[in-house]
Amino acid sequence: MAAKNLLLLFISLFLTVNLVSAQLRSNFYAGSCPNVEKIVRDAVQKKVQQTFTTIPATLRLYFHDCFVNGCDASVMIASTGNNKAEKDHPDNLSLAGDGFDTVIKAKQALDAVANCRNKVSCADILTIATRDVVNLAGGPRYEVELGRLDGLSSTAASVEGKLPQPTDDVNKLTSLFAKNGLSLNEMIALSGAHTLGFAHCTKVFNRIYSFNKTTQVDPTVNKAYVTELRASCPRNIDPRVAINMDPTTPRQFDNVYYKNLQQGKGLFTSDQDLFTDRRSKPTVDLWANNANLFNQAFVNSMIKLGRVGVKTGRNDGFDAIFKAKQALDAVPNCRNKVGGPWYDVELGRLDGLSSTAASVEGMLPQPTENVSKLASHFAKNGLSLDDMIALSGMILIHGVKEDPSINATYLPQLKELCPKDLDPHKEIFMDPTTPGKFDNQGRGLFKSDQALFTDPRSKPTVNLWDGNGQLYNQAFVNSMIKLGPLDVKTGRDGNIRSNCETFN
Ligand code: HEM
Ligand SMILES: *[C@@H]1O[C@H](CO)[C@@H](O)[C@H](O)[C@H]1NC(C)=O
Numbered sequence: 001m002a003a004k005n006l007l008l009l010f011i012s013l014f015l016t017v018n019l020v021s022a023q024l025r026s027n028f029y030a031g032s033c034p035n036v037e038k039i040v041r042d043a044v045q046k047k048v049q050q051t052f053t054t055i056p057a058t059l060r061l062y063f064h065d066c067f068v069n070g071c072d073a074s075v076m077i078a079s080t081g082n083n084k085a086e087k088d089h090p091d092n093l094s095l096a097g098d099g100f101d102t103v104i105k106a107k108q109a110l111d112a113v114a115n116c117r118n119k120v121s122c123a124d125i126l127t128i129a130t131r132d133v134v135n136l137a138g139g140p141r142y143e144v145e146l147g148r149l150d151g152l153s154s155t156a157a158s159v160e161g162k163l164p165q166p167t168d169d170v171n172k173l174t175s176l177f178a179k180n181g182l183s184l185n186e187m188i189a190l191s192g193a194h195t196l197g198f199a200h201c202t203k204v205f206n207r208i209y210s211f212n213k214t215t216q217v218d219p220t221v222n223k224a225y226v227t228e229l230r231a232s233c234p235r236n237i238d239p240r241v242a243i244n245m246d247p248t249t250p251r252q253f254d255n256v257y258y259k260n261l262q263q264g265k266g267l268f269t270s271d272q273d274l275f276t277d278r279r280s281k282p283t284v285d286l287w288a289n290n291a292n293l294f295n296q297a298f299v300n301s302m303i304k305l306g307r308v309g310v311k312t313g314r315n316d317g318f319d320a321i322f323k324a325k326q327a328l329d330a331v332p333n334c335r336n337k338v339g340g341p342w343y344d345v346e347l348g349r350l351d352g353l354s355s356t357a358a359s360v361e362g363m364l365p366q367p368t369e370n371v372s373k374l375a376s377h378f379a380k381n382g383l384s385l386d387d388m389i390a391l392s393g394m395i396l397i398h399g400v401k402e403d404p405s406i407n408a409t410y411l412p413q414l415k416e417l418c419p420k421d422l423d424p425h426k427e428i429f430m431d432p433t434t435p436g437k438f439d440n441q442g443r444g445l446f447k448s449d450q451a452l453f454t455d456p457r458s459k460p461t462v463n464l465w466d467g468n469g470q471l472y473n474q475a476f477v478n479s480m481i482k483l484g485p486l487d488v489k490t491g492r493d494g495n496i497r498s499n500c501e502t503f504n
């Protein structure tokens with residue numbers, strides 16, 4: 001039991017560490033460039049004094065950066081003859097040049113200080129600058145987490161499908177944000193960024209002129225606002241003309257965005273639907289009435305946004321695994337007692353440790369899933385059907401539901417082990433036959449396990465490995481090694497750019 005639990009602990013640690021984004025911290029540059037925040041702030045302030053557009057442009061740039069390839073400043077990379085970069089995807093939707101310029105100016109200011117030169121990543125500069133513009137527009141000031149590396153690739157193709165569209169409804173938005181580990185409420189809070197900035201008239205034409213075949217105007221738009229929008233955005237307007245996103249207090253970071261939604265003055269469908277949809281409406285109402293609560297939610301969500309897909313150069317995560325392994329080996333009873341195959345692990349991962357429950361949403365296979373659904377989870381992580389079957393030897397979940405495909409002699413045993421009123425935290429052996437041992441004798445505890453035997457695509461493999469423990473061990477080892485590098489950030493995945501717009 002102890003050995004089994006330790007093995008499971010070890011494996012779940014392994015999985016957990018691989019799921020998480022890297023570890024960031026607020027004092028990351030304390031040793032190398034202690035004044036980084038002041039230097040960036042001064043540069044941002046100067047730029048804001050020159051033009052207000054700096055504020056919304058920087059905020060939006062950050063959002064786009066984080067949603068494509070993580071917050072790694074890949075959005076800043078300029079296209080070259082043989083690479084069309086992220087910023088040149090049509091979805092960059094005219095990211096205003098002032099956002100880029102803000103980062104470039106702050107970087108110049110940093111590079112002018114000897115010890116800071118090329119020490120601070122463009123990704124972190126953009127993170128600090130974004131915090132500063134929010135604050136300069138009257139929004140809350142919050143502590144930023146730092147330690148991101150700059151990304152090493154930037155392609156227009158990678159933008160496809162990653163950014164929300166103004167025509168999206170709450171369903172679409174929720175699923176897109178969930179892919180970035182952000183919840184419904186975090187999505188609603190971040191949408192509050194539309195309290196600032198500009199949008200091109202063309203982006204609202206559909207809502208005021210051609211909603212659908214039978215209705216010209218989107219009925220959720222406030223009538224007076226329709227008139228206003230039509231006046232500012234006649235059909236034949238120059239497509240470069242932009243209007244305020246927040247018609248009430250366009251230059252102020254505040255909760256008026258939510259008050260606007262209550263009055264049908266959300267600019268896009270993606271805005272107004274937050275009020276129309278009953279799942280998001282209560283939060284809109286809450287924040288419309290309570291600026292402090294909104295500010296808090298916005299700050300927390302920005303910090304969460306700043307963790308999306310970050311690359312860091314430190315190896316705390318790997319250290320944790322290594323320490324767990326050492327701890328296991330230090331106990332004579334545990335050493336090699338787990339009975340599974342020993343395999344060489346590929347080293348050099350620089351994993352991180354920060355973890356959020358929300359980022360797990362939809363990422364892990366569920367015990368109730370069938371083979372198609374399971375395979376799609378694994379495929380998203382570059383793992384084949386066979387990898388999935390091999391790795392299914394290892395799952396730790398609690399509780400079981402009765403299922404007709406469970407072996408009839410096994411079912412009463414299970415029911416005895418797991419009475420209905422059982423403490424949900426109590427664990428039972430996943431493998432009822434040889435629970436303390438890693439082997440190929442198990443009966444499927446979960447539907448997802450049993451499904452592997454029921455489904456004709458996976459059955460042959462299950463039979464093969466059932467008859468050959470050695471083949472199974474080999475397959476398990478290979479799949480574990482493949483699982484290891486998932487989304488791992490290594491020093492090779494990022495660096496500190498000396499020019500934010502070009503790779504080193
Ligand atoms: C919820 C889904 C979102 C959608 C569908 C969306 C879409 C858009 C669109 C279409 C524009 C106008 C672009 C143009 O016409 O030039 C815009 C502007 C803007 N967006 Fe969003 N956005 C979303 C979320 C966010 C988030 C999360 C942030 C930041 C945290 C953000 C910040 C901004 C800002 C500041 C502007 C004004 C840009 C400027 O004035 O240059 N948006 N957004
Ligand atoms: C057009 O939109 C209106 C208002 O939402 C709706 O009642 C109507 O069914 C829609 N028509 C079509 C053809 O989708």
Ligand SMILES: *[C@@H]1O[C@H](CO)[C@@H](O)[C@H](O)[C@H]1NC(C)=O
Nearest residue numbers: 368369370371372373374455
């Ligand atoms: C598997 O489950 C998904 C839903 O999770 C369902 O759409 C699909 O039809 C199922 N496939 C089979 C073969 O039962």
Ligand SMILES: *[C@@H]1O[C@H](CO)[C@@H](O)[C@H](O)[C@H]1NC(C)=O
Nearest residue numbers: 405406407408409410433443
């Ligand atoms: C159920 O398990 C028992 C004992 O392991 C075995 O003898 C029997 O053949 C199994 N029944 C089915 C339908 O697989």
Ligand SMILES: CC(=O)N[C@H]1CO[C@H](CO)[C@@H](O)[C@@H]1O
Nearest residue numbers: 087088089090092094095097
């Ligand atoms: C700021 C920026 O780089 N904008 C680009 C967005 O993408 C279009 C092409 O789709 C370019 O023309 C813009 O220059």
